[in-house]
Amino acid sequence: MTAVQVPAPGxxxxxxxxxxxxxxxxxxxxxxxxxxxxxxAVLVWEAAVRxxxxxxxxxxxxxxxxxxxxxxxxxxLEGMGATTLMSVYxxxxxxxxxxxxxxxxxxSALFEELVYPFLNIVRVMPTIAIxxxxxxxxxxxxxxxxxxxxxxxxxxxxVDVAHGLTSVDEDLVNVTKLANASELAILxxxxxxxxxxxxxxxxxxxxxxxxxGTLLGEYIGSREGLGYLITVYSAQxxxxxxxxxxxxxxxxxxxxxxxCVWAERFAVPWKTVxx
Amino acid sequence: xxxxxxxxxxxxxxxxxxxxxxxxxVEADRVRLxxxxxxxxxxxxxxxxxxxxxxxxxxxxxxxxxxxxGCGKSTLLRAIAGLQPHASVQGRLEILGMTPDDARRSGRLxxxxxxxxxxxxxxxxxxxxxxxxxxxxxxxxxxxRTPAEQLELVGLKGYGKRYPKQLSGGQRQRVALARALAMExxxxxxxxxxxxxxxxxxDEMHTELLRIWGTTDASIVxxxxxxxEAVFLSDRIVVMAxxxxxxxEVVTVDFPRPRRIDLKDTxxxxxxxHRIRTSLEENR
Numbered sequence: 001m002t003a004v005q006v007p008a009p010g011x012x013x014x015x016x017x018x019x020x021x022x023x024x025x026x027x028x029x030x031x032x033x034x035x036x037x038x039x040x041a042v043l044v045w046e047a048a049v050r051x052x053x054x055x056x057x058x059x060x061x062x063x064x065x066x067x068x069x070x071x072x073x074x075x076x077l078e079g080m081g082a083t084t085l086m087s088v089y090x091x092x093x094x095x096x097x098x099x100x101x102x103x104x105x106x107x108s109a110l111f112e113e114l115v116y117p118f119l120n121i122v123r124v125m126p127t128i129a130i131x132x133x134x135x136x137x138x139x140x141x142x143x144x145x146x147x148x149x150x151x152x153x154x155x156x157x158x159v160d161v162a163h164g165l166t167s168v169d170e171d172l173v174n175v176t177k178l179a180n181a182s183e184l185a186i187l188x189x190x191x192x193x194x195x196x197x198x199x200x201x202x203x204x205x206x207x208x209x210x211x212x213g214t215l216l217g218e219y220i221g222s223r224e225g226l227g228y229l230i231t232v233y234s235a236q237x238x239x240x241x242x243x244x245x246x247x248x249x250x251x252x253x254x255x256x257x258x259x260c261v262w263a264e265r266f267a268v269p270w271k272t273v274x275x
Numbered sequence: 276x277x278x279x280x281x282x283x284x285x286x287x288x289x290x291x292x293x294x295x296x297x298x299x300x301v302e303a304d305r306v307r308l309x310x311x312x313x314x315x316x317x318x319x320x321x322x323x324x325x326x327x328x329x330x331x332x333x334x335x336x337x338x339x340x341x342x343x344x345g346c347g348k349s350t351l352l353r354a355i356a357g358l359q360p361h362a363s364v365q366g367r368l369e370i371l372g373m374t375p376d377d378a379r380r381s382g383r384l385x386x387x388x389x390x391x392x393x394x395x396x397x398x399x400x401x402x403x404x405x406x407x408x409x410x411x412x413x414x415x416x417x418x419x420r421t422p423a424e425q426l427e428l429v430g431l432k433g434y435g436k437r438y439p440k441q442l443s444g445g446q447r448q449r450v451a452l453a454r455a456l457a458m459e460x461x462x463x464x465x466x467x468x469x470x471x472x473x474x475x476x477x478d479e480m481h482t483e484l485l486r487i488w489g490t491t492d493a494s495i496v497x498x499x500x501x502x503x504e505a506v507f508l509s510d511r512i513v514v515m516a517x518x519x520x521x522x523x524e525v526v527t528v529d530f531p532r533p534r535r536i537d538l539k540d541t542x543x544x545x546x547x548x549h550r551i552r553t554s555l556e557e558n559r
Contacts, residue, residue: 171392174358179406179458180380180414189409193396270396270438 060240090149091210098157106165145217152213164198306332311366339505347520382414385455391447400435516558
C-alpha cells in the first residue's frame with residue numbers, strides 16, 4: 001500500500017473571517033424594525049382617514065382611539081382587569097381538569113372508550129351555542145363566563161397531554177419495569193415528565209383560547225369586562241372605543257400567550273439546551 | 276453440594292472456553308430455556324415466533340444470538356426479561372432460577388436496546404439513577420457503585436450534568452449501558468446495542484464492553500446482526516433459523532480473554548466468522 005503524500009502542516013493557514021461589526025444605529029434598527037413598520041402603518045392610517053374624511057363611526061383615526069381611551073381610561077382598565085381575572089380562572093380550571101382527564105384517559109382504556117365520544121361532542125359544539133344556556137342555568141355573573149373560558153381552553157390541553165402521556169418509548173418504560181417500578185412510579189417519573197412539553201405546547205392554543213372564551217361569555221351576558229363594554233359601545237356606534245377595546249383584548253391574549261412561552265423555558269429546560 | 280454442574284441435561288456443548296478464575300462453588304445457570312415456544316396473537320391470525328428453543332447461559336458467559344431478521348431473536352430476549360405481556364410464552368424458562376416475571380421484579384436484569392432510550396428530561400447522571408429511583412420491593416437494593424461511579428466506568432466522567440441530547444450516539448449508548456448496570460445485574464440482555472452506531476464507534480464499543488463486563492458479575496445475552504461483533508465478544512454463538520424461530524446451531528468461540536481488537540485480523544477469527552456466515556446462509 002502506498003500512502004498519498006500529505007502537505008506538511010504550516011504551509012497553508014486558514015483565513016478566519018472577521019467578526020461582523022454592526023454599528024449601534026444598525027443594531028437598534030434591526031431590533032425595532034417590526035415596531036417601526038407598525039408605527040408607519042398607524043401614520044398611514046391616520047393620514048388616509050384625514051385625507052379621505054371617512055365617517056368616524058366607520059373607520060376612526062388612531063388619534064380618535066387615543067382620545068376615546070383617554071376619556072374612559074379607568075372604565076376600560078377596570079374591564080381589562082375583569083377580563084384578565086376571568087381568563088385566569090378559566091385557564092387554571094382548564095389546566096387542572098384537562099390534565100386530570102388526560103391522565104385518566106391514558107391510564108384507563110375503558111375510561112377513554114366511554115368518555116372520549118362525549119368529550120368530542122362537547123368539543124365540536126360551538127361555545128357560542130352553549131353560552132346562552134349557561135346564563136339560563138347560572139345567571140349573569142362570573143360562573144358562566146369562567147365556564148366559557150374553561151370550555152375553549154380545556155380541549156387542547158386534554159388532547160395534547162393525553163398524547164404526551166402515551167407517546168413514551170415503550171423500552172424506556174421497560175427499563176423501569178426491570179427495576180420493578182409500580183404503575184404510579186412509571187406515571188410520575190416517565191409519563192408525566194414526557195407529557196410536560198406537550199402541556200406547554202397546548203398552552204399556546206389554550207391560553208389565548210381562555211381569553212376568547214371569557215370575551216364570549218362577557219359578550220353574551222355580563223355587566224363587566226371588555227366583552228360587555230364592546231356590546232355597549234358598538235350599540236352607541238362609538239367605533240373608536242370599540243377599536244380600543246378590541247386592542248385591549250388583544251393585549252390580554254398576547255400577554256397570556258407570552259407568559260406561557262416564557263414559563264415553558266423554565267419548566268422544560270431540556271428542550272432548550274444547546275449542543 | 277457436589278461440584279457437578281447443575282446443567283447436566285444440557286444438549287449444548289459444555290463450557291470449555293471459560294478462562295476466568297473458576298468459582299469455588301459452581302453456580303447455577305443464569306438462563307435455562309427448555310422447549311420454549313412463543314406465539315403472537317390467537318386463533319387464525321396467530322404467528323409462531325419461536326418454537327422449541329433450548330438454551331443455557333452460565334455465570335459470566337457471553338452468548339450471542341444471530342439470525343436473519345424476523346427469526347424471533349428479539350422476541351426471545353424480551354421473553355427472557357418477562358417483557359412479553361401480550362404473547363403466549365410456553366415451555367420452561369428459568370431466569371436466575373426464577374420465572375421471567377420474578378427475575379424482572381428482582382431487579383437483577385439489565386437491558387440495553389438498539390436506541391439508547393434515555394429520558395430527555397433527566398441529566399445523564401439522573402438517567403443512570405432512574406432504575407434506583409423507581410425500584411421497589413425486591414428490586415430495591417443499594418448497589419456498590421454510585422451512578423457517578425457507573426458513569427466513570429463507562430468512560431463518561433464529567434458528563435453527568437449534561438442532557439442526553441448534548442451527547443453523541445456512542446456516548447448515549449454508554450449511558451444506556453451504565454443505566455443497565457446501575458442495579459448490578461446478574462444478567463445483561465442486549466438487543467442490537469451497537470446496531471445504530473458507525474463502524475469506528477462500534478469497534479471501540481466492543482473493547483469497551485469487554486472491559487466494563489470484566490468489572491461486573493454479569494452474564495450477557497447479546498442479539499446482533501454483526502458476525503464480527505458476535506465472534507469478537509462471545510463465548511458461544513447461537514445461530515437461529517426463522518419461520519418459526521429455532522436454534523439451528525451453537526458455535527463455541529474459545530479465544531482466550533482478555534481479547535484485543537487485533538484478534539479480528541487473525542485467520543482463526545476469520546474462520547469462525549466464515550462458519551457463522553455459512554450457517555446463516557444454510558438457515559435462510
